Amino acid sequence: MAAPGLFISFEGIDGAGKSTHIDALAAAFRAAGRQVTLTREPGGTPLAEKIRALALHEPMDALTEALLMFAARRDHLRQVIVPALARGDVVLCDRFTDATFAYQGGGRGFDWQSLSILELLAQDAPALGADFVQKTLLQPDLTLWFDIPPAVAAERLAGARVPDRFESQPVAFFDAVRAGYARRAQAEPQRFARINADQPREAVADEVRAALDGRGWL
Numbered sequence: 001m002a003a004p005g006l007f008i009s010f011e012g013i014d015g016a017g018k019s020t021h022i023d024a025l026a027a028a029f030r031a032a033g034r035q036v037t038l039t040r041e042p043g044g045t046p047l048a049e050k051i052r053a054l055a056l057h058e059p060m061d062a063l064t065e066a067l068l069m070f071a072a073r074r075d076h077l078r079q080v081i082v083p084a085l086a087r088g089d090v091v092l093c094d095r096f097t098d099a100t101f102a103y104q105g106g107g108r109g110f111d112w113q114s115l116s117i118l119e120l121l122a123q124d125a126p127a128l129g130a131d132f133v134q135k136t137l138l139q140p141d142l143t144l145w146f147d148i149p150p151a152v153a154a155e156r157l158a159g160a161r162v163p164d165r166f167e168s169q170p171v172a173f174f175d176a177v178r179a180g181y182a183r184r185a186q187a188e189p190q191r192f193a194r195i196n197a198d199q200p201r202e203a204v205a206d207e208v209r210a211a212l213d214g215r216g217w218l
């Protein structure tokens with residue numbers, strides 16, 4: 001029988017260094033004989049990638065931003081995440097719903113309760129397809145939260161790439177995003193593994209591996 005699907009998300013403020021570790025984890029799962037679906041939010045489908053381009057570059061208010069994030073997520077769930085989990089894949093997702101709570105909730109100050117309602121709507125079960133038989137919200141089995149002081153992340157990003165609408169925000173915005181992640185982690189401590197991202201790459205990689213080792217998936 002195929003192994004059950006596994007859903008792992010990667011979170012943290014911009015410049016925390018999460019992208020650096022996703023490929024390594026994908027390689028480790030493939031070496032263990034698992035089929036890996038590597039994807040990201042906002043994005044992961046042709047439609048959601050178009051929404052991503054809008055959300056990252058066009059001016060808009062916090063509600064529009066939140067609605068776009070959930071619209072992209074719904075398409076991504078329907079087209080990619082739910083089918084991949086049904087096949088038994090390991091789904092490695094660069095950001096998921098926690099990012100909306102952290103950025104639109106924490107960073108932009110959008111109401112947390114309203115985001116919960118949008119989260120439910122975006123996962124409206126019957127329309128997600130026959131494979132989607134969850135009675136509760138689909139959440140990652142594990143969320144690796146790359147936590148880092150915003151000033152350190154900003155230093156890493158300086159000069160590394162042209163900043164988008166989020167990356168160009170001041171440190172105070174990322175303090176609020178970081179607090180949003182902390183709130184999510186506190187609410188679901190079993191799902192979250194906090195990784196101290198303010199360390200050399202090798203030390204961060206060791207913490208990522210330790211978070212996985214404890215769960216017996218590799």
Ligand SMILES: Nc1ncnc2c1ncn2[C@@H]1O[C@H](COP(=O)(O)OP(=O)(O)O)[C@@H](O)[C@H]1O
Binds near residue numbers: 016020199204
């Ligand atoms: N542990 C680390 N120490 C120093 N620089 C790092 C570390 N991890 C990543 N970086 C660098 O910081 C920048 C942001 O990393 P990236 O993985 O793109 O972050 P994210 O995907 O979280 O926004 C990149 O230039 C990357 O090479």
Ligand SMILES: Cc1cn([C@H]2C[C@H](O)[C@@H](COP(=O)(O)OP(=O)(O)O)O2)c(=O)[nH]c1=O
Binds near residue numbers: 019040094099101103
């Ligand atoms: C998924 C998601 C991302 N975002 C933001 C966070 C990031 O600044 C941006 C894109 O994330 P990311 O892919 O990490 O950016 P990059 O490839 O430049 O490292 O979108 C939200 O504000 N809300 C969300 O729900």
